[in-house]
Amino acid sequence: MKISRKFTFCFVLLGSLLLFPVPAKALNGHEITVGPTGMFHDINSAIVHASPGDTIKLQKGVYQERLTINKPLNLIGEEGVVIDGGGQENIILVDNSQNVAISRLSLRNSGGSAVTPYAGIKLVNSKAVNISRITMSSVEYGVYLDTSNHCKLDNIVVTGKKELMPEDRGDGLGFWNSSYNQVANSHISYVRDGALFVFSPFNQVVSNRFDFLRYGLHYMYSNNNTFNRNIFSDSVAGATPMYSKNMVFTHNIFAHMPGERAYGILLKDCEQSTFTDNLILESNVGVQFDHAIGNEIKNNLIINCGVGFQVLGNSTANLFTGNSLRDNIVQVATDYGALPNTWTEDGKGNYWSDYVGYDFLDRGIGERPYASINYLAQAIFNQPVLQLFADSPGLQAVARGLQLFPLWNFPSITDENPLMHPPAIEAEWSPWLKNPISFPEILIFDLITITVLALGIWLIWMSRRRRCAVVKG
Known part of the structure; x- marks a missing residue:
């Protein structure tokens, strides 16, 4: 009986091993070192000899080579590891692979091409690639995803080719037909556009900084993406979403877009998207709506801009509520014959720093509607040189007189329930806001x-x- 039980136990154990084999990573998860005292002196040789699931560790040094990864691998560098692409093609290409991890590397000198987007790291038809703690300089593109999904980019620093004009550079991050990816804690500067999304839905971009660019975010035909707690600054435009819907922008900062054709956010043919709790300051135009339909714009602070909201006549069914428009030269600019939008919800409108009204019932809501007519602002909008004299007592007196006794009819919006007091600002906005001028x-x-x-x-x-x-x- 004992022999029979032992035989049965061994038979079951053997069958279990055959039916449920140990995963490849556990069997082949070896560590391979590359460097002066490592198993290999160049990275490509280590990649060729590595089995799926192996970890390649790079010792400190400069490696003059370009890599192609086409199997599951972990590529990890010690402090001081530099990979120099020699100004040709991609520095690291992940091609038709998955479960790849790349971290703690400094990359420099990718190729440049007007046709093919060469990058510091390029992913093609790949999945579940994790890229973290990477520094790149003198690259055309930083990280470029081509038909690659479920990837994570964390703590990526990309500095482009400063010697080139912005339009001649590549982009920091590029997404082409790529979905369900995450970008976090990264800093992109001195490239053409910080992040380019084309036909790439369901991505998340969180806690990144984009500055000294053409567009912080260049964006087309990409639905259902989320942008949360990012900083876009010192560029021609912070974000330019186009031909997309169901986007979410929350708790972002758009600052210092002072050019003549500069925008904090430019919405072109965007629908059913949400913009809440964002700070937009010191831009020529805070937010422009061009054929934007059915969007919700709530609880944003737009301050010290040339124009707060520029709503073109082809934009309609948008909801504006809880926003604070403070000290913009023109709070709202719109067209004659503009289509209708809603400026109040559940008895709550927006705060306007130039509102002249009263609150007899102490509800925090003005008793008389706010109309966006401001003759001085309209004159400055038409003749920007007048901005030099905008704070002079004489022009202010003329503007106030025309507001009390209007002589012309300009296109305007009406907020039936203007807020009497500005909403509280978020703590992280304080360093960006200048102290108000005292009396x-x-x-x-x-x-x-x-x-x-x-x-x-x-x-x-x-x-x-x-x-x-x-x-x-």
């Missing part, structure tokens, strides 16, 4: 303005008096 500073500025104007008038009067004296003499 003594305003008084001093006004006195200086009046003095300069008076001095100019006196000089003109004295000049004309001298001319009259010369003529009489």
Whole structure:
């Protein structure tokens, strides 16, 4: 009986091993070192000899080579590892592979091509690739995903080719027909566009910084993507979503887009998307809506822009509520015959820093509607040179008089329930917001303005008096 039980146990154990083999990683997860004292002196040889699931560790040094990975591998560098692509093609190409991890590397000198996007790291038809703690410099593209899904990019620093004009550079991150990817904690600068999305839905971009670019985010035909807690600054435009829907932008910062054709956000043919709790400041246009339909714009702060919201007449069915528009030259610009949008929800509108009203019932809601007509702002919008004198007492008095006694009819919007007090700002916004000018500073500025104007008038009067004296003499 005992022999029979032992035989049965051994038979079951053997059958289990045959039916449920140990995963390949456990069998082949060897460690291979590359470097002066390693098993191999070059990385490509290590990749060729590695089995799926192996880990290749790079010792400190500069490696002059370009890599192709086509099997599951872990490529990890010690501190001080540099891979130099020699200015040709991709530095690392992951081709038709999955379960690849690349981390702790410094990459430099990828190739450049007007036709083929060469990158520091390029993924083609790959899946579940994790890239982390990578620094790149002098690359055309940083990381480029071509038909690659379920990948994670974390702590990537990309600095482009500063010597080139922005339009001649590649992009920091590129996504072509790639979905369900995540980008986090990365910094992209001095490339053409920080991140380019084309036909790439269901991606998440969280806690990244994009600056000194053409567009922080260049975006087309990509639905259902989420952008949360990113910083876009010092570029021609922060984000330019086009021909897309069901996007979510929350808790982002768009700052310092001062050019004549600069935008914090430019929405072109975008539908059914949500923009909430974002900070947009010091841009020529805060947000432009061009054929934007059915979007929700809630609880955003738009401050110190040339135009807060520029709503073109072909944009409709958008909801604006809980937003704070403060100290923009033009709070809202729109067209004659503009299609309808909604500026209040559940009795709550938006805060307008130039609203002149009262709150008898102490509800925090103005008793009279806000109308976006501002004659001085409209004049500055048409003649930007007048912005130099926007704070002068004379022009302010004229603008206030025209607001009380209107003489012309400009296109405008109406907020039936304007907020009397600005909503609280988020803590992380504080470093970006300048301290408001105090009353003594305003008084001093006004006195200086009046003095300069008076001095100019006196000089003109004295000049004309001298001319009259010369003529009489």
